[in-house]
Amino acid sequence: EADIYQTPRYLVIGTGKKITLECSQTMGHDKMYWYQQDPGMELHLIHYSYGVNSTEKGDLSSESTVSRIRTEHFPLTLESARPSHTSQYLCASSRPQNTGELFFGEGSRLTVL
Amino acid sequence: QQQVKQSPQSLIVQKGGISIINCAYENTAFDYFPWYQQFPGKGPALLIAIRPDVSEKKEGRFTISFNKSAKQFSLHIMDSQPGDSATYFCAGRWGAQKLVFGQGTRLTINP
Numbered sequence: 001e002a003d004i005y006q007t008p009r010y011l012v013i014g015t016g017k018k019i020t021l022e023c024s025q026t027m028g029h030d031k032m033y034w035y036q037q038d039p040g041m042e043l044h045l046i047h048y049s050y051g052v053n054s055t056e057k058g059d060l061s062s063e064s065t066v067s068r069i070r071t072e073h074f075p076l077t078l079e080s081a082r083p084s085h086t087s088q089y090l091c092a093s094s095r096p097q098n099t100g101e102l103f104f105g106e107g108s109r110l111t112v113l
Numbered sequence: 114q115q116q117v118k119q120s121p122q123s124l125i126v127q128k129g130g131i132s133i134i135n136c137a138y139e140n141t142a143f144d145y146f147p148w149y150q151q152f153p154g155k156g157p158a159l160l161i162a163i164r165p166d167v168s169e170k171k172e173g174r175f176t177i178s179f180n181k182s183a184k185q186f187s188l189h190i191m192d193s194q195p196g197d198s199a200t201y202f203c204a205g206r207w208g209a210q211k212l213v214f215g216q217g218t219r220l221t222i223n224p
Contacts, residue, residue, distance in 0.1 A: 004156075041200055041217035043157070048211065059213070090156050100145040100206050104156025 003027065006091050006105035013081055014113050021076045021108045023091030029103075030096050032074040036060060037088040037107070049074055081112040116140075117205050119215025127223050132190040134218045136203035139184065143205035147212070148177065148188050151200045160201070161188070193222045 004025040013019055025032065034047040035058075045058030049068040063085070064078050074093075078085055088109050092102040119136045126132045136146075147162035163170045163177040163186065170177045174193075179186040190197055203215040 035214075041202075041219070043202065043214040043217075045211060045213075058211075092156070100147060100162060100212075101159045102149075102157075102212060104158065106154065106156050 004091060004093055004103055004105040006089075006108050008108060009106065010109050010111075012111045012113065015080075015082055017081050017112075019078050019081055019110070021089055021091075021110070023074045023076070023105060024072050025074075025091075025093045025103070026072065027093060027095075027103070028071060029093035030071065031094045032068070033092040033094075033102065034058070034064075034066060034074070034076050035090040035092065035104075036062065037090055039087075043090065047076065081110075083112045086110060086112050117203055117213050117215040119203050119218060121218060122216065123219040123221070125221045125223060126190075126193045128193065128195060130193050130222075132188075132193045132197065132220055132222070134188045134201055134203070134220070135185065136187065136215050137183075137185045138205050140205060140207060140213075141184075142207045143213075145206035146177070146179065146186050147204050147206070148175075149202045149204065149214075151202065151217075157202060190220075193220075195222045195224050198222045 007022045030051045032049045035043045044060035046062040047066040049055045088107045090107045091105045117138045148160045149157035150160040151157040161172050161175045174191045176189040201218045204212045
C-alpha cells in the first residue's frame, strides 16, 4: 500500500495568483508524476521525475513548473493562475522495480475564477 | 501515435450482468496494458494488467482479453455489482513507466 498525499484537496483562487500544489510520498519511490484530469475524465501527463534534481515535461503542454529537491516531495507551481488552469491535478509515484503500477494521490481540485 | 482509444464513454449494466469496456491502440512500443479504477473523490488505483505476450488474464471477476494483431484489449467484469460503479481507464505503457491513458468509461451498475 503506497502512501501519497496531496494538499490542498480543493483550492479556489483568483486569476493572477501564484499557487503551489504539494505532493509527498513516504515510500521512497524515485519516480513521480503529475497528471491533469479533465472534467471529462481523461488523464494527461504534464510532468514527471525519475529522481532528485530530475524533471521532465510530459505529453500535455502545461504552464506549470515542478521541482524535485527531495525524493519524497514533488510540488507543482503555477506562477500566475488563469481560468484555463481549472482542473484536477493528480500526483503519482511508482516503485523502482518498474512494475508499471502507479500509485496515485487523491488529487487537488483547482478552480481559478 | 501514442493514443489509446477507449469506449464506451459511459455504460449502465444491471446487477449480475457482464460489463465490457474496450480499448484500441496504435503504438506497438507499448509493453504493458493496465486498467485503473477510480471512485469519485479518489485517485485511480490499479485493477488488473496484462503484457502483450498473453491473450487473457483473469483475477476474480475481472478479465482482460488481449488481441495483439488487432491492437485491441478489453476489460470484462463478470457478475457486476453496485460496488463496481466507478470510472475505468485503460492505459498503455511506454518509455520506462510513462502511461498513456484512455478517455475513461463511467460504469454504473443498477441494483
